[in-house]
Amino acid sequence: MTGLTLDRVTKVFDDDGGDVVAVDDVTIDIEDGEFLVLVGPSGCGKSTTLRMIAGLESVTRGEIRLGDEVVNRKPPKDRDIAMVFQSYALYPHMTVRGNMRFGLEESTDMSDDEIERKVTETAEMLGISDLLDRKPGELSGGQRQRVALGRAIVRDPEVFLMDEPLSNLDAKLRAEMRTELLRLQEDLGVTTVYVTHDQTEAMTMGDRIAILNGGKLMQVATPLEAYHRPANRFVAGFLGEPSMNFFEMEVRGDRLVGASERTAEPSGGSSPEDGDEFVYPVSAETREAIGDASAVTLGVRPEDVELVRTADGPHDFETVVDVVEPTGNENNVYLAFSSESERTFVATISGMRSVEAGQPAIARIPESAIHLFDADTGEALRNRSLDDLEETEPRV
Amino acid sequence: MAATDAPGAPASGSDGDPTDDRSFADRLRATGARRIALYAALVALVAFYLSPLESGLMTAFKTQDAFFRTTPFAPPPPGGFTVEPWFEAFDRLSTGLINSALLAVPATVLSALLGSLAAYGLTNVDWRGQIAVLLLFVAGVFIPYQAVLVPLTRFWTIVDLPSLLSAFPPLAAKAGIIELIVTHVAYGIPITTVLFRAFYSTLDDEMLEAARLDGASTFRIYRRIVLPLSGPIFAVTLIYQFTQIWNDLLFALVLISDPNDQVVTLALNTLKGSMVQQYNLQMAGAFVAALPTLLVYVLFGEQFAEGVAGES
Known part of the structure; x- marks a missing residue:
């Protein structure tokens, strides 16, 4: 088994004369046996990165190393890598057995019996033994998915690459396969790079996740670290559902003053008053973290916004409930600073608490839970403190 | 229109409002009249288009004498029926039929195979400058074809195939046919390539990439993945090329000089007598010559439809 290293990998596509940088200077060290998830919005370069690792796409600059060996110029078949595609990419004219045998027949000189034994073994592990003589066209989506996995596993490669392998399945099956994939990967202990645009998949499956945006690597971290200590505003907003609330603030001494309403409604008569209604005083410690930035983005996760009975602190704000979305265990409550205000932010509260639209509410945004990002660069200036959380999480 | 789809039993097929009897009856009468007019027109058109074929068939079964006494499309009169023209036509065309088969089968298969390979290389394999080649x-x-006749004859004068093949006497004896095969393959490749390319561009790229990752070489991918999936488009190409090559007269006229190499289109031409026109013989000959192309359509028809319709 070997690790995989991406060293300042860059991919430039020549698009009708204009160069398009699809992957920009990405460096990731993937350890032996690690499950790394590449996640990001569509067009962020995650699939291109995967295809470069596979050898289906050339590398413009930088190095890809498998173990200690640079594989940039190696053709795909010599890389000992197996890939699972989003469309499954099964060979429609072959039976499941034929599909699984193909790789072994083409890339090894195993005897017929040996190949047959490996195929049977793998099929048993995946529970598809009874499908071996069927053709892909006769299988359901979930079964095809298993066959595609089997085709990769049977080759016993150094690295698995998976390109959104679950996105064609329905929600229930997807959740099932997620767990099963994880179990499989743990059993096999094969280094895996998994591409997805789904942040839930990323959070639940990855040993670490690498978040990409616009071809640039935003952060590589464990899921919890990325969630609680995002390196920048993009990561903070990408992970979490509902996503983090952001407020554009001006720094005035030891107070942050909401600028959003004013910029949103530049000519409105009542705007200045509205704009001033969100004033967030900060402690000296936080003020120090801000440094000399004049504008910051204040971020707070919905679950960190509390609804309290009485406003008795500087971080309690009078709001009006705009919309309530019950999800069962929790309610997502959309709050506005005033009933005229268009802009809302979300608080996630217990599903048992009854809150109704139009009702006034007091939102507490504790200072320990806020994130601050530089308004220009998006870099994190201060992340939430973890001291107030129960100590079940790893030290990050 | 759904209500008029069953002309024989309009009442049962109709979903019209049963309480509105008068207008329903009117509608029935109106659609009935329209149906009759439509079918009459269709039958007239069928008769119009089939009449040459029918006349030909009838003529082929008439004696020369009967042919002059009746209109062409009338069936043979009593005593005027004969199958003699068919035997004579088959007899006089037999060399041509064999030669045509020797020409058309290899030329069709070769041009389809080469077109398939070229299309694979131009569609599913990535290399620089392929658009220019395409x-x-x-x-x-x-x-x-007319534009290349002179260069073509010049070419085959320069390339002296009979002496090149003199080491293999059986082939040298059929040099004219081999020249025709090479010519038809060469001129068939562009169209077969374009046909195959249209099909290959619908193949799943990820599937071919999966095969690459599975360790298959470019040619192995063609052999084991692309070729087995090409059935329907092979049917289309084989039918098209077979018909083209079987029916070609122009190249054969220019390239074939040895009467032993005569293909069926040339042989058919000789049935036209110089003094007396034997129409029954000519018609029977035409049907005999056309039979193999019909046969190919019947054999590959199902796959042809699949290939034309696209996704299998």
């Missing part, structure tokens, strides 16, 4: 193929489709 454009050459497309341009080849538009070259009129």
Whole structure:
């Protein structure tokens, strides 16, 4: 088994004369046996990165190393890598057995019996033994998915690459396969790079996740670290559902003053008053973290916004409930600073608490839970403190 | 329109409002009249289009005498029926039929196979400058045969195939046919390539990439993945090329000089007598000559439809 290293990998596509940088200077060290998830919005370069690792796409600059060996110029078949595609990419004219045998027949000189034994073994592990003589066209989506996995596993490669392998399945099956994939990967202990645009998949499956945006690597971290200590505003907003609330603030001494309403409604008569209604005083410690930035983005996760009975602190704000979305265990409550205000932010509260639209509410945004990002660069200036959380999480 | 789809039993097929009897009856009468007019027109058109074929068939079964006494499309009169023209036509065309088969089968298979390979290389394999090469193929489709007749004969004068093949006497004896095969393959490749390319561009790229990752070489991918999936488009190409090559007269006229190499289109031409026109013989000959192309359609018809319709 070997690790995989991406060293300042860059991919430039020549698009009708204009160069398009699809992957920009990405460096990731993937350890032996690690499950790394590449996640990001569509067009962020995650699939291109995967295809470069596979050898289906050339590398413009930088190095890809498998173990200690640079594989940039190696053709795909010599890389000992197996890939699972989003469309499954099964060979429609072959039976499941034929599909699984193909790789072994083409890339090894195993005897017929040996190949047959490996195929049977793998099929048993995946529970598809009874499908071996069927053709892909006769299988359901979930079964095809298993066959595609089997085709990769049977080759016993150094690295698995998976390109959104679950996105064609329905929600229930997807959740099932997620767990099963994880179990499989743990059993096999094969280094895996998994591409997805789904942040839930990323959070639940990855040993670490690498978040990409616009071809640039935003952060590589464990899921919890990325969630609680995002390196920048993009990561903070990408992970979490509902996503983090952001407020554009001006720094005035030891107070942050909401600028959003004013910029949103530049000519409105009542705007200045509205704009001033969100004033967030900060402690000296936080003020120090801000440094000399004049504008910051204040971020707070919905679950960190509390609804309290009485406003008795500087971080309690009078709001009006705009919309309530019950999800069962929790309610997502959309709050506005005033009933005229268009802009809302979300608080996630217990599903048992009854809150109704139009009702006034007091939102507490504790200072320990806020994130601050530089308004220009998006870099994190201060992340939430973890001291107030129960100590079940790893030290990050 | 749904209500008029069953002309024989309009009442049962109709979903009209049963309480509105008067207008329903009117509608029935109106649609009935329209149906009758439509079918009459269709039958007239069928008769119009089939009449030459029918006349030909009838003529082929008439004696020369009966042919002069009746209109062409009338069936043979009593005593005027004969199958003699068929035997004579088959007899006089038999060399041509064999030669045509020797020409058309290899030329069709070769041009389809080479077109398939070329299309695979131009569609599913990535290399620099392939668009320029593809454009050459497309341009080849538009070259009129008449425009190449002179260079073609010059070429086969320079390339002396009989002496090149003198080491293999059986082949040297059929040099004219081999020249025709090479010529038809060369002029068939552009169109077969374009046909195959249209099909290959619908193949799943990820599937071919999966095969690459599975360790298959470019040619192995063609052999084990692309070729087995090409059935329907092979049917289309084989039928098209077979018909083209079987029916070609122009190249054969220019390239075939040895009467032993005569293909069926040339042989058919000799049935036209110089003094007396034997129409029954000519018609029977035409049917005999056309039979193999019909046979190919019947054999590959199902796959042909699949290939034309696209996704299998």
